[in-house]
Amino acid sequence: MSEMLNMLQNAVAGRSPIVYVFSPEEERILRGIREIAAQNGTPVITWSCVRGLDGEDAATQSPVEAIKTIIAKDTHGMIVMCDLAPFLNDNKTLRAIREAYNDGRAKGDRTIFLVCAENIVPEAIKKEIHFLEVPTPDENEIVDIIKKTAAEDSSLNIPEDAVREITLALKGLTENEIAYVLQRACKNKESNKDEILDEIFSEKKNVVKKSGFLEFSPPRWKIESIGGLDNLKQWLFKRQHMFTREAVEAGVPVPKGLLMMGISGCGKSLAVKTISSLWNIPMFRLDMNLVFSGMYGSPEEAFHRALKTIESVAPAVLWIDEIENALGLDDSGQRIASHIFSSFLTWMQEKPPLIFIAATANKIQALPAEVLRKGRFDEVFFCDLPSKEERADILKIHLIRNNANPDDFDFKMLQIMTEGWNGAEIEQAIISARTEAFYENRPFNQRDLETVMSRIVPLSDTMEQQIKAIRSWAFSRATPASKYGKSAAKR
Numbered sequence: 001m002s003e004m005l006n007m008l009q010n011a012v013a014g015r016s017p018i019v020y021v022f023s024p025e026e027e028r029i030l031r032g033i034r035e036i037a038a039q040n041g042t043p044v045i046t047w048s049c050v051r052g053l054d055g056e057d058a059a060t061q062s063p064v065e066a067i068k069t070i071i072a073k074d075t076h077g078m079i080v081m082c083d084l085a086p087f088l089n090d091n092k093t094l095r096a097i098r099e100a101y102n103d104g105r106a107k108g109d110r111t112i113f114l115v116c117a118e119n120i121v122p123e124a125i126k127k128e129i130h131f132l133e134v135p136t137p138d139e140n141e142i143v144d145i146i147k148k149t150a151a152e153d154s155s156l157n158i159p160e161d162a163v164r165e166i167t168l169a170l171k172g173l174t175e176n177e178i179a180y181v182l183q184r185a186c187k188n189k190e191s192n193k194d195e196i197l198d199e200i201f202s203e204k205k206n207v208v209k210k211s212g213f214l215e216f217s218p219p220r221w222k223i224e225s226i227g228g229l230d231n232l233k234q235w236l237f238k239r240q241h242m243f244t245r246e247a248v249e250a251g252v253p254v255p256k257g258l259l260m261m262g263i264s265g266c267g268k269s270l271a272v273k274t275i276s277s278l279w280n281i282p283m284f285r286l287d288m289n290l291v292f293s294g295m296y297g298s299p300e301e302a303f304h305r306a307l308k309t310i311e312s313v314a315p316a317v318l319w320i321d322e323i324e325n326a327l328g329l330d331d332s333g334q335r336i337a338s339h340i341f342s343s344f345l346t347w348m349q350e351k352p353p354l355i356f357i358a359a360t361a362n363k364i365q366a367l368p369a370e371v372l373r374k375g376r377f378d379e380v381f382f383c384d385l386p387s388k389e390e391r392a393d394i395l396k397i398h399l400i401r402n403n404a405n406p407d408d409f410d411f412k413m414l415q416i417m418t419e420g421w422n423g424a425e426i427e428q429a430i431i432s433a434r435t436e437a438f439y440e441n442r443p444f445n446q447r448d449l450e451t452v453m454s455r456i457v458p459l460s461d462t463m464e465q466q467i468k469a470i471r472s473w474a475f476s477r478a479t480p481a482s483k484y485g486k487s488a489a490k491r
């Protein structure tokens with residue numbers, strides 16, 4: 001039995017007279033209720049403000065009249081009221097629901113389902129209502145939808161050997177979205193599995209966009225664009241195939257999350273951006289400024305909705321940049337938004353396995369021990385200033401990105417000149433050298449780079465004390481992202 005049918009069946013078995021079903025999928029819910037009703041041998045009656053109550057006159061288009069009629073006629077079975085939510089700010093409707101609840105409790109043979117696309121249960125009737133938030137189709141339902149869609153349109157190309165992966169990728173979409181995306185993704189006979197999966201992921205991107213505060217981060221960054229940080233790269237490589245269905249079925253524990261902390265400009269955000277292309281799963285960045293902005297209701301509610309949305313598009317990576325701000329912590333680790341903090345920790349514990357959290361933090365001393373405790377994140381990495389070898393790697397990556405040939409440069413000299421620099425500063429020097437040479441209509445060379453470098457004062461000079469403090473704090477609590485470990489930046 002699907003998760004949806006289970007939820008509906010349990011509500012009926014628990015004899016709740018009023019069940020509020022929160023879902024945008026009215027048709028699917030109605031079908032589910034009819035199925036449960038058929039199993040229980042009870043009739044189904046529907047209501048909408050346009051049609052009124054089945055078999056009754058137009059007066060029952062008013063929700064109060066409809067409920068009065070149900071009570072007066074002692075109607076039994078399952079009554080489905082579609083889109084009642086907009087009427088719930090009316091006192092008479094609320095009173096009618098309370099009376100239906102009392103009457104239903106006494107009779108015990110009637111369930112009124114309020115099927116609504118919005119979640120707005122007024123405080124006044126919260127106690128009377130059994131609330132269900134029905135998730136989008138589970139894997140069994142998705143397989144049925146695939147079969148049905150394929151049967152209805154024989155021209156669709158749904159490769160037999162890809163059905164399992166397609167099923168997993170379609171999780172989080174509604175029934176209609178699934179049918180629509182299958183039509184689009186599989187209409188080309190030539191399409192291979194990867195093209196079909198790409199199409200599905202792009203549809204998911206649209207679903208998430210609608211939520212407002214989650215932003216799709218395109219899989220544009222390759223792991224090769226990170227210089228150094230070998231421990232971290234190894235870690236990511238080893239987990240490359242863990243989000244496939246085969247790995248899940250084989251019982252391989254799916255990684256939960258990664259926290260990267262460290263000195264500014266050393267590649268934390270860059271490393272996160274490479275995960276999605278390496279693991280081939282979509283990544284969404286949670287914009288906490290929008291969550292806290294109040295534009296989407298209270299921060300707690302908006303945060304809850306963001307987590308629900310990301311759950312519905314699993315498998316996915318959830319990127320939370322500067323988690324110390326996201327969790328509502330100030331510089332000293334005091335909690336300014338403790339509800340969010342505690343609900344995040346609980347969620348991390350219970351979240352569906354196919355969501356991977358990639359978090360970054362700068363003010364690491366602000367992170368409370370609960371966040372760092374083993375079991376929350378699989379690994380906590382510390383990104384320090386790059387070592388001599390790593391600086392050479394970073395220089396090479398950015399020289400190539402700026403159309404220069406690394407062989408034309410004296411790396412020994414550049415390594416010395418960049419001692420104590422972070423990756424962002426190295427990148428900036430190369431971009432400046434290129435810009436200045438471009439002004440003179442020529443490619444940039446070693447001398448341009450040296451001139452620019454001699455003018456740059458790295459962060460590590462101006463923030464020496466802070467960096468020392470971050471290091472001593474981090475090395476006892478985190479794994480070095482660099483294979484050169486503690487001695488990295490000094491070399």
Ligand SMILES: Nc1ncnc2c1ncn2[C@@H]1O[C@H](COP(=O)(O)OP(=O)(O)OP(=O)(O)O)[C@@H](O)[C@H]1O
Pocket residue numbers: 225226227228229262263264265266267268269270271360362383386394397422423424425427
């Ligand atoms: N290890 C690296 N390899 C290649 N490029 C790097 C590296 N570190 C930093 N950079 C360059 O510097 C830019 C800024 O780095 P990034 O945003 O990842 O730093 P960060 O650690 O997230 O800093 P912040 O704490 O300020 O957010 C990157 O986009 C990249 O171009």
Ligand SMILES: [Mg+2]
Pocket residue numbers: 268269270321360
């Ligand atoms: Mg960053």
